[in-house]
Amino acid sequence: MQKRKLGNSTLEVSALGLGCMGMSMAYGPPADRQEMIALIRQSVEWGVTFFDTAEIYGPYVNEELVGEALAPFKGQVAIATKFGIRMDNGQQVQDSRPEQIRASVEGSLKRLGVEAIDLYYQHRVDPEVPIEEVAGAVKQLIQEGKVKHFGMSEAGVQTIRRAHAVQPLTAVQSEYSLWWRRPEEELLPTLEELGIGFVPFSPLGKGFLTGKIDENTRFESTDFRNIVPRFSEEARKANRALVDLLTGIAVAKDASPAQIALAWLLAKKPWIVPIPGTTKAHRLEENLGATRVELSPAELQRIEEAAGRIQIVGERYPEALEKRTGL
Secondary structure: OOEEEOOOOOOEEEOOOEEOHHHOOOEOOOOOHHHHHHHHHHHHHOOOOEEEOOOOOOOOHHHHHHHHHHHHHOOOOEEEEEEOEEEEOOEEEEOOOHHHHHHHHHHHHHHHOOOOEOEEEEOOOOOOOOHHHHHHHHHHHHHOOOEOOEEEEOOOHHHHHHHHHHOOEEEEEEEOEOOEOHHHOOHHHHHHHHOOEEEEEOOOOOOHHHOOOOOOOOOOOOEHHHHOHHHOHHHHHHHHHHHHHHHHHHHHHOOOHHHHHHHHHHHHOOOEOOOOEOOOHHHHHHHHHHHHOOOOHHHHHHHHHHHHOOOOOOOOOOHHHHHOOOO
16 A cells, blocks of 8 residues: 655555544444454555544544554554534534543543544634634643644634644645535645645545445435435436546546546645545455556546536535534
8 A cells, every 4th residue: 555644744644544434423323343343454454554533423432443443553553533523412512622622632542542642633613712722732732642643624724724833734634526626726725835634535425426326326314415415316316427427437447436536536636645434345445446546647637627517416515514614
């Protein structure tokens, strides 16, 4: 597996990481715990060294799962987790007060079974807490040796600049794929200027860019895609045009649509590390195969031109969830 450095930092990880959220929530019932432990360990054998979780995933059980799975590989892998969202009477509440960050880091260290968190993201920008206070709290945790690197998730560029001035950011995480390209407008140029790495989540469009989902697909009742406008039947039917584009290129490259979608991301910048998630070993193997797919300048130009003519239908989040992002 190729390695990449996240921005100007010392954090070097596999070119593709593994997003672990879906093992515990969001895409239907939680997967079997022992099977997921085996899958995570298999990913290490296949060269993955970068794993993404959060205290709120599950909630809380995903960190325990990741910690147990990676216990045999301490010192060989990097674990990213997140603070800033807590549960209150069954509801998710944004809370990045310094005292809450300190409570969160202690909980995450215990659940992960580690002495220091490799990369600690603010999960969502908290409008009630100045970002300078958040960055200062994380800076103190870095000085204490409890955190190694600071990150932010779904943050706007001005907030990133303010945070970076207090404690340099190693990585920013946001959604990015061929069907959500807003990061190209302001975020990517800002990260390049500041020397910050980029970690795209949902790089396969929450599964849509694999080509395995169409307007007839039925999701489990607990799958959050049921409430995502972009996954309405009408939107899925319209958005198949993007999958058809990927499929056409995949056939010519002896690859899969998912591999083309990931290879396109990897070709964007050398400091981009996508974190596709999966609960299936054959999908994991397929995703990792994207690191061996090389897209020529002509192929990349063809993708850009064709994708530019496709109008993606549907919002990426319900309105209430979109409001929680800092974009």
